[in-house]
Structures are given as structure tokens and as C-alpha cells.
Amino acid sequence: MADNRKGRYARLSIARKQLCLDEDAYRDRLERETGKRSAKDMTIAEMDKVLAGFKRDGFRPSPPKGKPTSSRPEVRKVFALWKELAPCLRSGGSRESLRAFVKRMVGVDDPNFLSGAQAGVVIEALKAWGERVEGQKS
Template sequence: MQHHNRQTTFDRTRYYKLLRVGKEELGYDDAFYYGIWLPQQGATQKDGRYSATTLSNTQLFKAVEAMKTKGFKIKYKSGNKVAGPKKTPRKLADDAQSRKIRALWLEMHNQGIVRNPSEASLAGYVKRLKGVEALQWLSSAQASGVIEALKKWQARCTQPATIGAE
């Protein structure tokens, strides 16, 4: 059975690009990269200097692997995205209730109750609580419910322990 997703040919161009990106990411200057590092990987001179194009496929692969051991991380592009206008972040809700919700959230973060103070984290909390994706879409009654829930959470976490204090 033929595997259609398996790469059948070695993509030298891709490995040349990986070497260039790795060189930049690892901070190799030209003198080190061309004078020391490439020859260590097996490169020979071409037009008066060492060149990655003289490496065999195996040597190219091993050179990229060597960069990985030094901390180079390959960043993959997601292939399913269609090029288009960049998605702009949603504007923050600016009504009084949303500002109160955000203020409570940040105050609770400063008290150590909320770990992540980000807007995305707050939106996740609101979604779990009310099933609404964003503060902008909360009705007045829903926003009041969120405010009350945050206040109760804050009170539970900040009240002194009174168990057995009688």
C-alpha cells in the first residue's frame, strides 16, 4: 500500500532555508558559520568559501539536527490558512458594567485569586458562566450576574477562616 502523505524526495531547498533560519536564531555570525560550523558538518569549498550546497542530503539533515541540539526550534506554518486580511482583535467592551467586570477581574488577580489576568481568560470565564463569547454580547442582566459571581468568589477567597472560632 502506497503512503500518499510520505515525502518521497528530499527537499534540499527546505533544508537550506532551515539552516539559514537556524543560523539567525542561534546567533551564528558569518565567520563562525562559514569558517567553522559548516566545515564541521562536512561542507567543502565552493567559489572560495564553504557552502551548504556542497553537503549531501544526509549531511544536510544531520546539520539541521545538530542545530536542534543547540536550541534551534523549527516553527511550522499551518497549511490550511488562506491568505487574506489579518484578523483584527475584538475591541474591548467599554460600557460601565464591562469596565466593572474587568476591574474586579484585575483586582482579584492582584489578590492572587485569578492566575491569568488576560482578556482571553476573562472571556473564557464569562463563557463558562453565561455561555456568551464576549463581554460586548452580555445583556445587562447577564453582566450583573457576572459581577455578582465575581464578588462572591472574591468574598469566599478573602474572608478570614472562621471555622471553629467560637
């Protein structure tokens, strides 16, 4: 397995931001978990230990980029349209807000469980919403 220290540094940084830790609290946490105040001084196993601790405290890493969220094209279209709208949304286009939108539209709790017809309804609603947003920008 590759060393991948850069990826772990990035995940530690993301976890720090997600958990709202200031610099001192972050360094204290590293020291409490591993005895070292810097991630650069840690082994891979020590970084993994710190990440596991952050996960216990609520850190939720995002899914890997580039992987399709579904094998079904209509569901991927829903995610793509939602992502396009994200900058215009108060929620920032979070997964939770997409689930709530889908639930309001067709009564399904998760976009991954949409039938073809339900996905079509959601897609058309998202397209219409996108057109309204574009119209407001002009």
C-alpha cells in the first residue's frame, strides 16, 4: 500500500475544520493521541489513530471524488443538477438538503432509491429551478 501521507495530511486538515478546532486545540489533540504536536512527525499508523479519534468525535469524510454516486444515469443527473444549483442555495447544496428536496417532491427518502419516473419528476423540477435562478442573474 502506498504511503499516501499527503492524503492523510489533507484529511487531518479537513477534520480540524469540520470539528472547528483552533490551532492550539488541534495540536493538543495530536499530542494527546500520539505524543507528537505535528502530523509531520507522525507515522502513518499514528495519523490513522488521530483520524479514527476525529471520526469518533463526529468527523465525516466526504466520499471520494470522481466516483459516480450511483450506477443509474438518471440518479447521477439528479446529483449533477443539484451540484449546479449548490452555489445558489442557503444550504450550500448539502446531501441532507437534497434528500429533503427529493422527499418533498416524490416522497422518497434518498435520491438513490428513486424510480425512473420519480427521478424524471425531480430532474424536471431541478431544471426549472435552475432556469429561474439563471433568470434572476440576468
